[in-house]
Amino acid sequence: MRVLVAAALVWTLVPLGWMLLSSFKPTASVTASTPDLWFAPTLQNYRGLFSGANNLWPYLQNSVLAAGLSALLATALGALAGYGLARTRMRGKQHLSFWVVSTRMAPIAAVVLPIFLIFRFLGLIDTLPGLVLAYLSFNLPFAIWLLSAFFSELPPSLEESAQVAGCGHWQAFRHVVLPLTRPGLVTTFVLCLVFSWNDYAFALVLGGPHTQTLPIAASQLVTQTGIDWGQLTAIGTLVVVPMMLVGLAVRRWLVTGLTMGAVTGE
Secondary structure: OHHHHHHHHHHHHHHHHHHHHHHOOOHHHHOOOOOOOOOOOOOHHHHHHOOOOOOOHHHHHHHHHHHHHHHHHHHHHHHHHHHHHHHOOOOOHHHHHHHHHHHHHOOHHHHHHHHHHHHHHHOOOOOHHHHHHHHHHHHHHHHHHHHHHHHHOOOOHHHHHHHHOOOOHHHHHHHHHHHHOHHHHHHHHHHHHHHHHHOOHHHHHHOOOOOOOHHHHHHOOEEOOEEOHHHHHHHHHHHHHHHHHHHHHOHHHHHHHHHHHHOOOO
16 A cells, blocks of 8 residues: 555656756756756746746736635635535435535536626626636535535534524524634635636636736747747746645645545435
């Protein structure tokens, strides 16, 4: 088992490490036929990304705002809907939960054209709210399904005790339920953030000159005249490393949250 884990780590981390090293190499060294393991690090590729006509700052800002806002809204709305789904007693609740998450299972290619037509009618093409709404349409069903599993783990007696002590229903939810499901909230936020941050299809079809994100900027470095491998590895590092750092920062809550949601029977 340890051998398999080690092999999986090597398979995953070696390409990432090579990309990180290549982003600090001169362009000539990146494209050399013989790998250059010993080189003088340079910030040439990163300077090229953040200077000149192809400044990366607008792309980075769009990615942060669109991914962050959509993940935050999905987590907040998913908490409200997921709590209601977990505490509602009704026939066919399991079928309703499956219907909610099944909307997330549809491939983006199957829904991007209808969403494009709706957004064009509403004037949301090439707008940040439109991009956030598109991400939210995919993140929210997943957030509802995942958070309902977390809330189902909590016994209703906790809220009942809080209400006996004088709390209203909303106060019991805010002061008792939410703190106890904090790992689940963090897990949901991070997973929604990663999906939005890495998205390419929605940003390509629904975006435009004012809402292009980092994955779109990376694709623009691949042209008919050639590929700037130095800048491509640099922007790839900027796309991958932030999400890795977020995952490492909240890894304890991620493990706890995923464990909580995995054992529910709802």
